[in-house]
């Protein structure tokens with residue numbers, strides 16, 4: 001499944017540094033704005049203690065954890081919505097992702113150029129948000145013109161659409177993001193079609209200096225407050241620490257982490273928060289051959305989940321045999337699960353739950 005999180009922010013805030021650490025890919029990092037021209041996509045495994053435990057229980061021949069994609073998008077500058085910098089092209093890249101990770105610079109470093117000459121999280125966030133809002137306003141106004149004629153001729157669907165577009169126009173003109181607007185169920189499909197940038201769920205990440213990772217600093221406090229006002233999640237990460245850990249062999253990375261007094265990497269927290277932001281959950285297929293984590297959206301039915309594995313399994317779906325991860329850990333084995341009557345038989349419409357261990361019966 002192509003579910004992608006886009007990393008956005010001003011130039012030189014550490015987006016590629018964090019993206020590289022995430023994917024250990026070779027996306028270029030350099031101390032000048034616009035070093036990322038093509039968006040880079042990287043697939044990352046989702047850290048999940050349940051998956052590790054399942055591998056211990058089954059000792060499978062093969063393992064495959066669940067995963068998701070991040071896209072490293074180049075920095076936006078003021079005027080991007082009017083084509084400044086490499087503006088429109090980058091806004092196009094943002095349109096293609098499902099959720100946004102907005103990285104905000106919370107470190108001073110005279111060596112690293114700040115596009116406005118001064119680190120200022122509030123200003124920096126507003127600048128990016130404004131560009132996204134302006135682009136959305138353009139999209140909404142274009143659409144208003146298009147459907148206006150139809151609405152005036154009495155077309156009911158067009159009238160409903162105009163109503164939503166007018167509310168969106170007002171929201172955006174007030175400088176607020178489209179995601180804050182309450183919409184009715186029957187408006188969702190229009191919303192989806194519009195694919196507004198400020199409709200996408202967002203998560204803020206403060207890139208803080210190594211020494212401030214535990215306590216935060218004045219910059220990150222501002223960012224936290226700002227995120228809180230929006231009802232958005234906010235994480236602190238040190239791009240420097242993360243890139244150092246990512247460059248080490250896993251064992252040494254763990255030792256370094258312990259020395260710093262950290263339980264898990266900032267990246268692990270970032271991936272987990274992004275996964276949640278995207279509304280993703282994991283079900284498992286387990287056995288001695290393979291333990292595998294599968295990524296699905298919340299509220300996915302059993303037959304749709306089967307289709308993630310193979311279209312034949314969905315087509316020939318008979319039933320799903322399911323037990324929960326929690327029950328397995330408590331009981332210790334498949335056999336104990338069956339003996340205790342904890343194995344459930346579910347039909348096509350069952351909504352798969354996070355942590356379900358599933359075996360699909362099918363016939364084609």
Ligand SMILES: Nc1nc2c(ncn2[C@@H]2O[C@H](COP(=O)(O)OP(=O)(O)OP(=O)(O)O)[C@@H](O)[C@H]2O)c(=O)[nH]1
Pocket residue numbers: 009010011012013014015016017018028029030031032033034035036073074075076107108109112207208209238239240
């Ligand atoms: N001091 C310090 N420098 C950092 C940190 N994170 C990144 N940098 C440096 O800042 C410069 C820019 O980092 P990038 O990761 O390339 O920035 P970016 O946000 O991808 O920038 P664009 O692609 O131009 O939009 C590089 O020289 C990094 O080494 C940090 O936490 N502390």
Ligand SMILES: [Mg+2]
Pocket residue numbers: 015016017028035036072073074075
């Ligand atoms: Mg970059």
